[in-house]
Amino acid sequence: MLMNSKPKILLIYTGGTIGMLKDFETGALKAFNFNKLLHNIPELKLLDCEIDTFSFEKPIDSSNMNPKHWAEMARAIEINYSNFDGFVVLHGSDTMSYSASALSFMLENLSKPVIFTGSQLPIGDLRTDAKENLITAIQIASLQENDQPLIQEVCLYFEYKLYRGNRTTKINAEHFRAFISPNYPFLVESGVHLKINSQLFLPAKGSDTLKVHTRLDNNVTIIKMFPGISEAVLSAILNIENLKGIVLETYGAGNAPTEEWFLTLLQKAIFRGLLIVNVTQCSIGSVSMGHYETSTTMKKLGIISGKDITTEAAITKLMYLLGQNIAQEDFKSVFETSLRGEMQ
Numbered sequence: 524m525l526m527n528s529k530p531k532i533l534l535i536y537t538g539g540t541i542g543m544l545k546d547f548e549t550g551a552l553k554a555f556n557f558n559k560l561l562h563n564i565p566e567l568k569l570l571d572c573e574i575d576t577f578s579f580e581k582p583i584d585s586s587n588m589n590p591k592h593w594a595e596m597a598r599a600i601e602i603n604y605s606n607f608d609g610f611v612v613l614h615g616s617d618t619m620s621y622s623a624s625a626l627s628f629m630l631e632n633l634s635k636p637v638i639f640t641g642s643q644l645p646i647g648d649l650r651t652d653a654k655e656n657l658i659t660a661i662q663i664a665s666l667q668e669n670d671q672p673l674i675q676e677v678c679l680y681f682e683y684k685l686y687r688g689n690r691t692t693k694i695n696a697e698h699f700r701a702f703i704s705p706n707y708p709f710l711v712e713s714g715v716h717l718k719i720n721s722q723l724f725l726p727a728k729g730s731d732t733l734k735v736h737t738r739l740d741n742n743v744t745i746i747k748m749f750p751g752i753s754e755a756v757l758s759a760i761l762n763i764e765n766l767k768g769i770v771l772e773t774y775g776a777g778n779a780p781t782e783e784w785f786l787t788l789l790q791k792a793i794f795r796g797l798l799i800v801n802v803t804q805c806s807i808g809s810v811s812m813g814h815y816e817t818s819t820t821m822k823k824l825g826i827i828s829g830k831d832i833t834t835e836a837a838i839t840k841l842m843y844l845l846g847q848n849i850a851q852e853d854f855k856s857v858f859e860t861s862l863r864g865e866m867q
């Protein structure tokens with residue numbers, strides 16, 4: 524940042540409820556033009572920073588989000604990186620944790636804040652949560668220490684809390700407190716003052732320059748285990764043409780059936796080169812293969828441990844690493860290493 528100048532923040536508008544209006548005919552909420560959104564928040568002019576904006580040409584409901592949109596966000600950050608001190612991404616809450624996770628992997632050596640936020644009610648609604656979320660996200664993105672951004676990672680701000688983005692998950696479609704970070708504490712809490720837990724931040728990146736990775740491989744899927752899953756169903760999924768990676772949501776500490784058909788299917792799939800990541804269906808806690816007999820064989824088969832990662836971070840990390848052409852024999856150890864603070 525220039526001496527004595529105000530921090531410069533780029534607001535990236537992708538869509539979401541925050542900028543939606545009711546369709547006149549159907550009554551359904553639809554994304555609308557960004558300028559109208561800014562018009563609804565005159566308070567932005569009172570903030571002690573300079574704000575510039577970039578909007579998706581067609582703002583979307585985040586249920587339509589896909590890796591092409593992630594690449595568009597990453598490129599917008601890359602192009603504007605040297606001209607801004609921080610970035611705030613306005614995004615629908617439905618898939619916000621996926622996008623924040625994806626961007627955390629795509630932006631290597633990030634040394635500025637990228638803060639995702641949105642709202643449960645449109646900004647024009649009398650009871651909206653959008654203003655607090657947006658204004659505080661911008662304030663946090665503007666925080667500096669010794670002329671350097673205080674936060675140097677991808678975060679998510681919602682309902683008075685700043686979280687590491689790739690640790691979050693959406694848990695509530697009704698309450699303003701829509702997100703949790705089950706396995707990592709919040710980074711900042713907004714009350715009368717901002718309570719900043721800087722000991723939890725990712726370390727400063729030093730002189731390494733930003734590297735933006737936009738190649739993701741979506742030949743992946745998520746399988747949620749349930750008692751009664753059939754051999755025919757599992758076999759059909761594991762044999763999908765070109766499938767390269769699976770996030771397998773197992774029970775408890777990473778446990779699954781010990782039935783022979785199940786383990787044989789996994790073994791054959793791994794033999795063909797399929798990468799299988801074991802994550803737990805539990806919100807809190809970690810996979811610990813070998814702790815129970817019901818995970819011992821999976822460990823022996825070379826299944827990757829997702830440890831305490833969220834499913835959102837696991838699937839986006841899989842897409843990111845598959846796009847990096849990592850050698851098959853190194854993939855397990857790379858995945859099991861925390862790249863952006865996404866796992867223990």
Ligand code: ASP
Binds near residue numbers: 539541643
């Ligand atoms: N359906 C909306 C979206 O994700 C919900 C929201 O913004 O909260 O775009």
